[in-house]
Amino acid sequence: MEWIVKSEIELPAVLKEMLETAGNRKKWMFTGDLGAGKTTMIKQICKILGCNDDITSPTFSIVNEYEVEKGVIFHLDLYRLKDLEEALNMGIEEYLDQDVYCFIEWPAVIKPIWPLDAVQISVQILDDSTRKILFL
Amino acid sequence: MAVNLLAIESSCDDTSASVLQDGNILSNVVANQDVHQLYGGVVPEVASRAHQENILPVVDAALKKAGISKKELDAIAFTRGPGLIGSLIVGVSFAKGLALSLNIPLIQVNHMDAHVLAHFAEDPKPDFPFLCLTVSGGHTQIARVDAPDNMTILGKTIDDAAGEAFDKTGKLLGLPYPAGPIIDKNSKLGSALFNFPKPKVGELDFSFSGLKTSIRYFLQKEREKNINFIEENMNDICRSVQDRIVSILMDKLETAADQTGIKEVAIAGGVSANNALRASIKEVGEKKGWNTYIPAFQYCTDNAGMIAVAGYFKYLNKDFVGQDVAASARI
Numbered sequence: 001m002e003w004i005v006k007s008e009i010e011l012p013a014v015l016k017e018m019l020e021t022a023g024n025r026k027k028w029m030f031t032g033d034l035g036a037g038k039t040t041m042i043k044q045i046c047k048i049l050g051c052n053d054d055i056t057s058p059t060f061s062i063v064n065e066y067e068v069e070k071g072v073i074f075h076l077d078l079y080r081l082k083d084l085e086e087a088l089n090m091g092i093e094e095y096l097d098q099d100v101y102c103f104i105e106w107p108a109v110i111k112p113i114w115p116l117d118a119v120q121i122s123v124q125i126l127d128d129s130t131r132k133i134l135f136l
Numbered sequence: 137m138a139v140n141l142l143a144i145e146s147s148c149d150d151t152s153a154s155v156l157q158d159g160n161i162l163s164n165v166v167a168n169q170d171v172h173q174l175y176g177g178v179v180p181e182v183a184s185r186a187h188q189e190n191i192l193p194v195v196d197a198a199l200k201k202a203g204i205s206k207k208e209l210d211a212i213a214f215t216r217g218p219g220l221i222g223s224l225i226v227g228v229s230f231a232k233g234l235a236l237s238l239n240i241p242l243i244q245v246n247h248m249d250a251h252v253l254a255h256f257a258e259d260p261k262p263d264f265p266f267l268c269l270t271v272s273g274g275h276t277q278i279a280r281v282d283a284p285d286n287m288t289i290l291g292k293t294i295d296d297a298a299g300e301a302f303d304k305t306g307k308l309l310g311l312p313y314p315a316g317p318i319i320d321k322n323s324k325l326g327s328a329l330f331n332f333p334k335p336k337v338g339e340l341d342f343s344f345s346g347l348k349t350s351i352r353y354f355l356q357k358e359r360e361k362n363i364n365f366i367e368e369n370m371n372d373i374c375r376s377v378q379d380r381i382v383s384i385l386m387d388k389l390e391t392a393a394d395q396t397g398i399k400e401v402a403i404a405g406g407v408s409a410n411n412a413l414r415a416s417i418k419e420v421g422e423k424k425g426w427n428t429y430i431p432a433f434q435y436c437t438d439n440a441g442m443i444a445v446a447g448y449f450k451y452l453n454k455d456f457v458g459q460d461v462a463a464s465a466r467i
Contacts, residue, residue, distance in 0.1 A: 034304055035349035039295060057296045057345070059303075060274030061148065062220055065465045080313070089185040091222035128353055 001135040004126070008040065015045050018121070018135055025117045027096060029107040032123030037131055041123065042103045046073055049101065058105075062090060071100055079106040084113070140204050141451060142212045142234075143444035144195065146227030147219025147247045148274070151190035154440035155202035159448055161257055162202035164434055164441035167194050187226035195230070198440070206238060211456070213243040213447025215250070217464035224463035232459055241456040243447040246467055247438075251404045252281055253449065254435040254442035262429045266400035269389050271407035272437075273299035273314070276342045276385075278392050284449035290392050291340025298381055299407045301344035305351055305377050309366055319374045320410050326371030328379040330354065340388055340395075344381070351377060382412045386420055393426065402429035406437045 001021065003014045022028070030038040043055040051066045051073060058064040058077040066073045074095050081087050087110045095102050096115060107114070120136040138157050145152040151167040167190035199206060214231035217224055235242045252268045255261055265282045267290075276299075277292035296304070299316060306315020332350055335343035355373075358365040366373065393401055403417055408430055421428035435441050450456075 033352075034307060035345075035352040039345065043295075054292070054294065056293055057300055059300050060272070060297060061218075063465070065221075067466075090220065094222070 003133045003135075005131045005133060007129050008037075011041065011044050012048065014133065015041065015048060018119075019045065019048060021135065022119050025119050026099065026101045027115045027117070028101070028103050028119040028121060029114060030103065030105050030121045030123065031107065032121075033125060036123040036125050038105045038123060041121070041133075042075055042105070045103065046075070049073065063095065073100060074098075074102045075105075076102060076107075077105040078109050081109050084110060139210050139448075139451065140202075140208050141243075141444055141448055142195070142198070142206075142209050143245070143440040143447050144191070144212070144214045144227045144231050145247070145250075145438060145440040145443045146187045146191070146223050147215045147217070148223060148438060150438045151187045151194050151227070152438065152440035152443075153191075153195040153198035154444040155198050155204050156441075156444035156448055157202070157204070159256075159445075161441045161444060162204065163198045164439055164444075165194050165198040165201060166437075166439055187223050191226060191230050195234075206234070209238060209240055211235075211241045211243055211447070211451050212238075213245050213443050213450070215247045215443055216244040216461065217247065217467040219247060219463075219465065221463060221465040224465065228461070228463040232461070236459060241451075242459070242461065243450045243455065244457045244461055245443045245446045245450070247443075248275065248277070249284075249287060250442040250446040251275075252279055252287060252402075253284055253446040254404055254431045254439075255402050255429050256284075256445050256449075257435045257441055258432060260427075260429065262400045262402050262427070264400075265396075265398055266402055266429070267389065267392055267396065267398050268402045268404055269385060270405040271298045271385060271403065271413070272405035273297060273303065273407075275405060276344075278340055278388060280392075280396060280398070284446070285453070285455075290396075291338070291342065291388060293342040293344065294337055295343050295345035296348065298342070298344060298385060299405075301347055301381050302378075302407070302410075304348050308348075308352055308355055309370065309373065316407065316410065319378055320412065322371045322374035323378045323412060326373070326375035328376045329369075329372045330376040332376065332380045334380070334384060334387075340392055342384065342388060344384070347377075347380065347384075378410070378412050382410070382416050385413065386416050389417070390420060390424070393424065399424070399426045400429070401426040402431075404431060404436060408436050409433050 053066040064075040122134040124132040154164040302316035
């Protein structure tokens with residue numbers, strides 16, 4: 001699927017559609033350049049899922065954990081990790097193995113261990129406020 | 137008799153141990169090449185497995201440097217959270233195991249509170265109540281501190297931390313990670329020729345995500361006109377970005393001081409090593425009649441010394457925890 005989103009206001013509708021389409025697929029891989037809006041999208045998805053926590057960038061912390069009524073959501077950012085070994089050492093498999101949502105930014109470093117049913121979201125910058133979003 | 141406290145910090149990348157005696161820090165060791173040269177081997181990078189390899193040599197080095205044997209310890213303080221769970225577990229488990237074997241009490245410390253209380257590692261120490269702006273790679277917040285165990289968060293970032301704004305700008309400019317110190321250095325040779333917008337967020341909250349995006353577009357547009365724009369204007373771009381980040385931080389800190397009427401003002405966290413931020417807090421402080429406080433660099437970045445200081449306040453209150461305590465990614 002593919003969307004052209006012209007402003008942040010249009011995002012929630014698109015994200016709701018994505019959540020419905022994804023169904024039980026809970027490991028989401030977000031790719032896109034710096035400033036494309038990956039964290040912004042994850043922020044909105046978490047809100048749709050009923051999360052009231054502050055959602056901030058996990059670039060430094062690598063993993064943020066948010067509370068929702070039925071458990072937790074993991075927000076990961078692998079930007080600082082150099083290779084798969086570093087990701088394995090920080091315990092990436094323990095996050096992927098749990099039956100909870102994992103929204104992962106900069107996931108290329110763990111591509112060899114992406115779950116087979118991983119959702120792939122690619123965000124492309126068209127201009128200042130317009131984004132092309134691909135959903136696989 | 138003297139009170140000896142061991143503190144352990146393992147919330148993110150760095151493993152650190154510190155020994156404190158009656159409120160004075162005797163040692164503050166962070167796992168690095170020096171420690172590893174003593175014991176052989178190389179420093180592993182990010183991750184819990186690295187903490188497992190680091191923790192024994194680091195604790196041992198901290199005790200030796202302090203000249204204290206483990207039998208002389210009266211309590212063990214540790215970072216319970218927030219942080220990366222796998223990393224926290226290593227420090228928490230080690231602290232619990234050692235406390236159990238020595239039959240001494242355990243003290244849990246909140247990493248963010250410890251950054252603020254790092255101001256009590258050395259003189260001059262702020263008077264209560266004071267305001268503390270904590271800025272690092274992962275955090276940006278202003279707290280009102282009424283007592284060691286009474287802090288109120290007045291504002292915080294709604295997206296990226298200030299340190300991240302430096303690092304991601306560096307990425308856009310092709311600088312290596314972490315870019316903060318390099319941007320700081322380049323800025324000294326540049327002028328603030330380029331103007332970047334200020335974010336519009338709640339009164340005392342911060343936002344740096346929009347700044348990152350606007351820098352990106354700015355560079356893209358300029359490079360369409362001149363492909364060597366970044367290389368030719370590196371110092372001026374660095375200065376412009378740095379000035380903007382610092383002005384965003386200082387504006388909010390000034391607002392917080394005006395609103396609360398508090399004139400004891402402190403900064404903490406790794407980004408407080410930034411020269412422009414240090415100069416700015418002094419300058420604004422003089423203008424406003426504040427007493428300003430910036431801790432020594434070793435207490436700004438993640439370190440166990442600040443955990444020891446925070447732990448000692450709790451020791452005096454006999455605020456101990458049992459062996460059932462567990463690491464917590466979010467507290």
